Amino acid sequence: MTLDVAPGAAPAGYPPIPLRRIVTTEVRKLFDTRSGFWLVAGVGLLALLATAAVAALSSDAGMTYRAFTTAVDYPLTVVLPVVAILSVTSEWSQRSGLTTFTLVPRRGRVVAAKAVACVGVAVAAVPLALGAAALGNLAGTSSAGIAPVWDVTATSMLTIVGSNVLGVLVGFVLGVLLRSSVGAVVAYFVYALVLPALAVVLAGSQAWFRTVQPWVDLRYAQGTLVDGTMTAAQWEHLAASAALWLLAPLVVGLVAVVRAEVK
Amino acid sequence: MIAVDALTRRYGGFTAVDDVSFTARPGRVTGFLGPNGAGKSTTLRILVGLSTATSGTATVGGRRYVDLPDPGREVGVLLDASAQHVGRTGRETLTIAQRTMGLPRDRVEEMLALVGLTPQESSRRVRDYSLGMRQRLGIGTALLGDPAVLVLDEPANGLDPGGIRWMRGLLRDFADRGGTVLLSSHLIHEIEVVADDLVVLARGRVVARGPKADLLRAAGPAAGGGGLEQLFLDLTEGALA
Numbered sequence: 001m002t003l004d005v006a007p008g009a010a011p012a013g014y015p016p017i018p019l020r021r022i023v024t025t026e027v028r029k030l031f032d033t034r035s036g037f038w039l040v041a042g043v044g045l046l047a048l049l050a051t052a053a054v055a056a057l058s059s060d061a062g063m064t065y066r067a068f069t070t071a072v073d074y075p076l077t078v079v080l081p082v083v084a085i086l087s088v089t090s091e092w093s094q095r096s097g098l099t100t101f102t103l104v105p106r107r108g109r110v111v112a113a114k115a116v117a118c119v120g121v122a123v124a125a126v127p128l129a130l131g132a133a134a135l136g137n138l139a140g141t142s143s144a145g146i147a148p149v150w151d152v153t154a155t156s157m158l159t160i161v162g163s164n165v166l167g168v169l170v171g172f173v174l175g176v177l178l179r180s181s182v183g184a185v186v187a188y189f190v191y192a193l194v195l196p197a198l199a200v201v202l203a204g205s206q207a208w209f210r211t212v213q214p215w216v217d218l219r220y221a222q223g224t225l226v227d228g229t230m231t232a233a234q235w236e237h238l239a240a241s242a243a244l245w246l247l248a249p250l251v252v253g254l255v256a257v258v259r260a261e262v263k
Numbered sequence: 264m265i266a267v268d269a270l271t272r273r274y275g276g277f278t279a280v281d282d283v284s285f286t287a288r289p290g291r292v293t294g295f296l297g298p299n300g301a302g303k304s305t306t307l308r309i310l311v312g313l314s315t316a317t318s319g320t321a322t323v324g325g326r327r328y329v330d331l332p333d334p335g336r337e338v339g340v341l342l343d344a345s346a347q348h349v350g351r352t353g354r355e356t357l358t359i360a361q362r363t364m365g366l367p368r369d370r371v372e373e374m375l376a377l378v379g380l381t382p383q384e385s386s387r388r389v390r391d392y393s394l395g396m397r398q399r400l401g402i403g404t405a406l407l408g409d410p411a412v413l414v415l416d417e418p419a420n421g422l423d424p425g426g427i428r429w430m431r432g433l434l435r436d437f438a439d440r441g442g443t444v445l446l447s448s449h450l451i452h453e454i455e456v457v458a459d460d461l462v463v464l465a466r467g468r469v470v471a472r473g474p475k476a477d478l479l480r481a482a483g484p485a486a487g488g489g490g491l492e493q494l495f496l497d498l499t500e501g502a503l504a
Contacts, residue, residue, distance in 0.1 A: 016332040017363065025362045032359070033350030034388065095346035098313065099404060102340045103363045105312040105329040262313040 022104060022113035023120075030087055030121060039079050039086075043125070046075035047132050055140030063140050064149040068133035073160055076122075076129055080164055081171030081192075084118040085184040088175030097262050107258050115172055122168040126161045163222055166242070167192070170218070173246050176253035179260075191245075195219070218245040264288055265310065265412060265445055270319035272305055279305045281467035282319070287445040287460070289411070292438045294458030294475070295447035298499050302467040303447040304342065307416050310445075311340050323412055335364045338412045339405030344397040344421070349390035353380055353400050356389060357407060364408045374403040379429070394421025402430070412443040419453050431457045455491045465499040 030036050050071035058067055088111070091097030104110050130152075141148040170191060174184040199217050202209040213220055214234075218241040224234045265287040272280040280302040287293035297303050308314040310321040312329040323331065323338050331337050347356055357371045375385045378399040389397065398421055405413060413434070419427050434457055438444050448454050454461070461478055463471040471478055475491070482494040 014333040014336045017365070021363065021365055025359060028362065029359060032355050033348055035350055090348060094348040094350070095343070096348040098342055098346040099360065101313060102311050102342075103335045103360060105331075105334060259315070261308065261315075263308075 017104060017109075019109060019113060019116075022109060023116045026087065026110075026113045026117040027121065030083055030117060033090070035086060036083070039083055043075050043079045046079075047072045047129060050074060051132060051136035051140075055136060055143070058140075060144055060146050063137075063144060063146070064151045065133065065137045066151045068136040068140070069130060069152050069160070072129045072133040072136070073126075073164075076125055076164055077167055080118075080122050080125060081167045081188050082185060083121065084114075084168045084171040085175040085188060086181060087114050087118055088172060089179055089181040089184050092179045093181045095263075101262050108254065111176060111254060111257060115169075118168050118172050119165055122164045123161055126157075126164055130157060130160070166218070166222055169246055173250045173253065176257060177249045179253075179257070192219070215240045216244055217241055264325075264443055265293075265321075265323055265414075266325075267306065267310065267321045268319055270306060270309060270321055271317045272302075272309060272314065273317045278467050280309070280316075283464070283467070283469050284319075285462040285469060285472050287412075287443050289443045290438055290441050291459040292434055292444040292446055292457050293460045293462060294454035295445055295462050295464070296451065296454050296495060297447075297449065297464035299449055301464040301499070303449075303464055304416055306464070307342060307414055307445070307447060311338070311342070311414060313342070333364060333408075335360065335408040335410070337408075337410050338414060339408065339410040340414045341398075341401040341405045341418055342414075342416045344394060344401040344418070347389050347397060347400065350388060352386055352388055353392065353396070354385040356400060357385075357403055360404050360407050366408065370407060374407050377406065378403040395423060395426050398422055398430075399426070402433070411441070412445075413437060414445050416447045417449070418446070419448065419450060427453070451492045451495050461491075463495065463498050470498045 031040055051068060054063065054067050054071045091100055091110075100110055101107050137148050137150075171184070171188050174187045174191070178184045178187060195217075196219050199209075199213060199220060203213055214237040218238075221234065221238040221241045224230060224238075230238075267286070268284050270280055270283045271278065283302070283306055285293075295303055295306075305314060306321075309316050310323070310328060311334075312327070320327070322328075328334060328338065334340075351359070354371060354375065357374055358368075361368065361371050375382075380396065380399055380403070384392075384396065389400070392400065398418055402415075402418060405415065415434075419430055422430060431453075434444050434446060438459070446454070446458065455475070458475055461472060461475050462469060471494075478494060479491060482497070
């Protein structure tokens with residue numbers, strides 16, 4: 001098949017859809033469904049509860065900005081990957097892809113726009129969470145009558161952004177690979193909850209696994225990211241395990257997304 | 264104009280679409296007729312880039328659909344009205360399409376009025392829509408970009424008699440204003456009243472095509488005077504024999 005335009009055919013009368021437009025539409029699609037709305041509302045609610053819990057339950061010495069940050073960040077790390085998963089899988093499970101891929105037939109552009117949208121939302125959500133944690137810290141310490149402790153450095157704020165983006169990317173890639181909401185969400189929680197436990201068991205009993213773990217265990221490599229003290233070797237570990245967990249499944253999933261029939 | 268040329272789609276050993284060729288011309292409603300499983304939907308999916316052809320080509324205005332820069336502005340497509348996100352409101356569903364195509368915002372309200380969805384109905388989630396309302400919403404999405412070509416798969420499904428008459432008038436008017444309509448259906452009567460040209464498919468192959476009047480005349484009284492229905496049954500059962 002050639003791309004030649006037949007003689008007499010009208011020249012392209014409309015400019016191509018800019019990627020920016022697809023991205024902003026995909027951001028809107030993250031929040032305009034009932035499930036999207038409740039996911040976002042849920043994050044807000046959980047963050048509020050977490051802040052209140054830290055303020056109410058922690059000792060005076062434990063009531064630091066880091067404690068609030070950790071509490072507020074937790075709902076984000078659970079919900080943001082699910083938002084990313086549903087962004088991709090709903091096109092198949094809800095069959096809205098029939099319209100999406102008819103309006104934008106270059107499916108790779110839709111997937112790219114969804115990736116940008118999800119990462120953008122993750123990056124934007126962290127400052128909001130950090131702000132909420134700061135308010136919690138001020139309110140909690142003032143009601144306890146102690147001076148607020150600001151013990152989160154700019155570097156570790158950046159690593160919080162980084163680890164949230166990584167979690168979103170893992171969810172996103174699982175969505176692209178599996179294209180099923182239930183399958184991808186289950187796979188994500190296996191990845192996030194079961195594999196780390198398995199890795200601990202393996203590392204405790206198998207010497208060979210201890211050697212390769214930094215290279216193949218993305219969450220292990222990511223753990224060092226959260227601590228905020230990355231050596232050159234740790235960056236290499238992160239790159240290697242990210243290639244294994246993100247790049248390889250993304251390539252496989254993308255090929256299938258572009259080729260598969262949309263029904 | 265839609266041009267389908269020697270289009271074939273095989274799934275393993277099964278040939279769903281077998282060397283199908285036809286054109287749908289501006290100013291005319293082309294009825295795409297055939298029994299269930301004849302390959303109509305597969306042909307339409309290939310036409311709009313949702314499936315790929317094993318061989319052959321399908322073009323709109325001389326270009327492959329996937330090469331159109333902003334396809335919604337040139338081709339309105341409704342393949343399956345139930346393929347919409349049920350968690351979105353009807354208005355939001357149109358808004359998503361309106362933003363993707365970069366159209367002015369008031370286009371959404373215009374379309375809602377055109378397809379007869381009231382403000383209350385358009386604020387409800389698609390989950391709570393009847394099939395007829397989903398068809399209206401799907402037609403609205405297809406017409407949103409003011410295209411010159413319409414590709415519709417069984418759009419009368421789920422519509423009440425009033426809705427079917429409305430749809431018929433809408434398609435007639437669209438073609439009379441110079442638009443190209445490719446309308447698939449297994450409902451012979453629907454096609455008979457609105458189509459100018461016919462393409463009849465059976466078991467993946469074109470068994471008849473041409474102006475409706477010519478096909479009916481050729482069948483004539485020899486076919487028992489049963490009109491399009493008799494012609495259709497003769498053609499499609501002949502293909503099965």
